[in-house]
Amino acid sequence: MSGQPQSRGDDRISRRDFLKLLAAAGTVLTFTPFVDWGKFLPNPSGSTTKKSKVELPDGSQANVKTFKVNHSEAIIYPISDDPALNKEAFRTWQFIRLPVELGGDKNEASAFRAFSMVCLHLWCLWKYWPGEGRKRGECPCHGSMYDPATGKAFAGPAALQSPPSNVLPKLDLEVDKDGYLWILPPNWSVNGNGIVGYGRFIA
Amino acid sequence: MAASLHKENSLVRLFRWIYAGVDRTIFMGLKFTFPTRFVSPLGFLGMLTFVLFIILGISGALLMLWYEPILDRAWDSVENINDTIPYGFHLRNIHYHASNAMVMMAILHMYYQYFSGRYKIRNEILWVTGILIGVLTILEAFTGYDIIFSERAELAISIAASLTNSIPILGPDMRDAFFGSGFHDFVLRFYAFHVFLLPIALIGLMTVHFPRFLVFDVPMVMAITGAIMITGGVFPVDMGLKFDPNVPPGITVPEWYLTGLYAFLRSQYDKFVTGVAWPGLFIFTLLIIPFIDRYKKFSWKDRPLITAIGITSIAQIVVTTYWGFYIDPDRTKSLLDRLVIDPIFLYSVMILLVPLSFGFTYLMIKLAKNAEANAKRQPQKKESVITLPEKWIYFVLIALVGFQIYLNIAAYYALLNGMKNISLFIIGIIMLVFAGMFHMYRHGRSIANNPPPPSIPQTERIRALQEKKRALLESTNGKPRLEASDTSIPTIKSNGILDKVLNVARKNKSSFEKMWNRD
Numbered sequence: 146m147s148g149q150p151q152s153r154g155d156d157r158i159s160r161r162d163f164l165k166l167l168a169a170a171g172t173v174l175t176f177t178p179f180v181d182w183g184k185f186l187p188n189p190s191g192s193t194t195k196k197s198k199v200e201l202p203d204g205s206q207a208n209v210k211t212f213k214v215n216h217s218e219a220i221i222y223p224i225s226d227d228p229a230l231n232k233e234a235f236r237t238w239q240f241i242r243l244p245v246e247l248g249g250d251k252n253e254a255s256a257f258r259a260f261s262m263v264c265l266h267l268w269c270l271w272k273y274w275p276g277e278g279r280k281r282g283e284c285p286c287h288g289s290m291y292d293p294a295t296g297k298a299f300a301g302p303a304a305l306q307s308p309p310s311n312v313l314p315k316l317d318l319e320v321d322k323d324g325y326l327w328i329l330p331p332n333w334s335v336n337g338n339g340i341v342g343y344g345r346f347i348a
Numbered sequence: 349m350a351a352s353l354h355k356e357n358s359l360v361r362l363f364r365w366i367y368a369g370v371d372r373t374i375f376m377g378l379k380f381t382f383p384t385r386f387v388s389p390l391g392f393l394g395m396l397t398f399v400l401f402i403i404l405g406i407s408g409a410l411l412m413l414w415y416e417p418i419l420d421r422a423w424d425s426v427e428n429i430n431d432t433i434p435y436g437f438h439l440r441n442i443h444y445h446a447s448n449a450m451v452m453m454a455i456l457h458m459y460y461q462y463f464s465g466r467y468k469i470r471n472e473i474l475w476v477t478g479i480l481i482g483v484l485t486i487l488e489a490f491t492g493y494d495i496i497f498s499e500r501a502e503l504a505i506s507i508a509a510s511l512t513n514s515i516p517i518l519g520p521d522m523r524d525a526f527f528g529s530g531f532h533d534f535v536l537r538f539y540a541f542h543v544f545l546l547p548i549a550l551i552g553l554m555t556v557h558f559p560r561f562l563v564f565d566v567p568m569v570m571a572i573t574g575a576i577m578i579t580g581g582v583f584p585v586d587m588g589l590k591f592d593p594n595v596p597p598g599i600t601v602p603e604w605y606l607t608g609l610y611a612f613l614r615s616q617y618d619k620f621v622t623g624v625a626w627p628g629l630f631i632f633t634l635l636i637i638p639f640i641d642r643y644k645k646f647s648w649k650d651r652p653l654i655t656a657i658g659i660t661s662i663a664q665i666v667v668t669t670y671w672g673f674y675i676d677p678d679r680t681k682s683l684l685d686r687l688v689i690d691p692i693f694l695y696s697v698m699i700l701l702v703p704l705s706f707g708f709t710y711l712m713i714k715l716a717k718n719a720e721a722n723a724k725r726q727p728q729k730k731e732s733v734i735t736l737p738e739k740w741i742y743f744v745l746i747a748l749v750g751f752q753i754y755l756n757i758a759a760y761y762a763l764l765n766g767m768k769n770i771s772l773f774i775i776g777i778i779m780l781v782f783a784g785m786f787h788m789y790r791h792g793r794s795i796a797n798n799p800p801p802p803s804i805p806q807t808e809r810i811r812a813l814q815e816k817k818r819a820l821l822e823s824t825n826g827k828p829r830l831e832a833s834d835t836s837i838p839t840i841k842s843n844g845i846l847d848k849v850l851n852v853a854r855k856n857k858s859s860f861e862k863m864w865n866r867d
Contacts, residue, residue, distance in 0.1 A: 183525070186524065186525035186526075186528075187521075187524035187525060187528065187529070188524070188528040188529045188530070188533050190529075229418065229419060229420055229532070230419075230530075230532055232419070232420060233419060233530045233531060233532050234530070234531060234593045235529060235530030235531060235532075236530065263593075267502075267503060267506055267597065268502060268506045268593065269593055269594070269597070270593040270594055285594065285595075286597060287683050287684065288682075288683075301684075302683075302684050305616065305684075307618065307619075310510065310619075333529075334520065335520065340513065340520060340523075341529065341530070342506065342509060342510070343509070343510060343513045343520075343523075
């Protein structure tokens, strides 16, 4: 480019090709910012980097010292200011303290589970049944049954679905020094916390 | 009387002026034909599909005024439209049944173009855009019945979402992008797709898809509109049950155009293969078929392999569609046992249908060719002629107007008495009567335009016309003759003049066919 218009060596690109290259680079750069605009499409409400409280239906925060063993409550996550959105099936989770035989008497996070209540079969809402001989999640629609320790379906139509659609999405829990329970920021992917209504891979 | 039918009034002149002005617009290449006699609708099924699209657009735009795409209000707003809003029931039923009619009409249109071989040789773009329009039409209908958010809609959404998720690599991101997360997003997004994005895409593709020759047959359009309303009156679409996640849903099957897919899903084989790959393969095959079809000829009889493939696809669609509907009625069995279709059984039947369809096609082609040869050997049958005296046209028209007055009153009283479906049914009959009236009107006009010579006695007149007819037929020698099976130019029972008109039309048609068949 430095004042040598005649030189057209094989190893050099011509003025015309260079112009084309610049035009192509300009075009690419002009439209590059819009690639990231694809983030407009997914709903960001579920992604957060902050811990949030395990808020029980009575409004209090769950605590390892007071929450009964072999007991469950329906919690909402993420909680919205809009009451209509809080009725959303996809935001309801079954918060379970495991029975004693599964280690539910320990005052630590391992005694607790939070699974999406949306049944993996046809999206009815299942719940945990603590009665003797049951102690499992049961879906009222078509009788899918879930293991409360892992969230894996072991009976009914959901159990017949191939992975990841046979394991419920879960929330990771943490206990602070006062015994209060917190929900860790989730990773909504089949290899992380799972996708609500679709499932999760377990090792 | 005849003169008054012929005379141009200022309104007609205005229309002609507008019609001429269209010449300066993008539509200048279009040739719009309003048939002046009965022609078979097979040739303009595409236009009928488009008319249904317009009906859906209008009824849908009106429904938008009351529908609320909100999680806990969608179903209630539809119920409000159906039960409370005046004529909401009518519009909802027209919208629903027109959607089914549009899918059906599009399928018929596709198969007619397929078997008549019109999809190839420079018509590939029309065919490919047509297939894309067909796929979008089904998506449009699918998103429509989902946003009611009944139990069945929830089932359909859940299947659609899990199918999208099952696509390798991109699936979960696609689900996030198209569906959002949760039912709230699903309803709102399906609504956006249904009322805006898909129709816009459809209109865009349609502008490419439109051929230059268009036929707008008023009686047929009105008859279809009437048929939709009558269907709505006889089989009004129900509300379904409002989706409640805590209530076990009953057994529901999707709309008929998706039960074929549903049958494969119910075989419990891998979701991606049965729900995405199979239909994807089917659509892909349709897209490339004009490039595979190397036959030089057009008629289905001369393209045995392609015809056999088409017949196979029809057989498989019919069988799977029915199978998808069928659910074991034995209530003592578990739900799963009733729903699951044995994959080995299903796939063996699918495979068995291939040789059966090929054999059937072979048989049909043999029979058709035999019939053709026979028809050539035997002298042409004389067409029977019904002569409707001119004044009877007026009597029939007056009677039909009177009937319409009666029907109008009946429809209104039915509505006043709360019998919405009866009122819709009667309005459908009014549409059909209008179709009949229009046909009588154009029939009368064609007579007025070609008044019969009055002096010749009846018998001589017929003989003279038959002479002319023979002369006309002989003049078409060397051109493809009208086949016995060809129904697109029907043998109308009419008076002699119309007969003559028809013969001219036949002549035109054969030269038209020649134009089509040129390489």
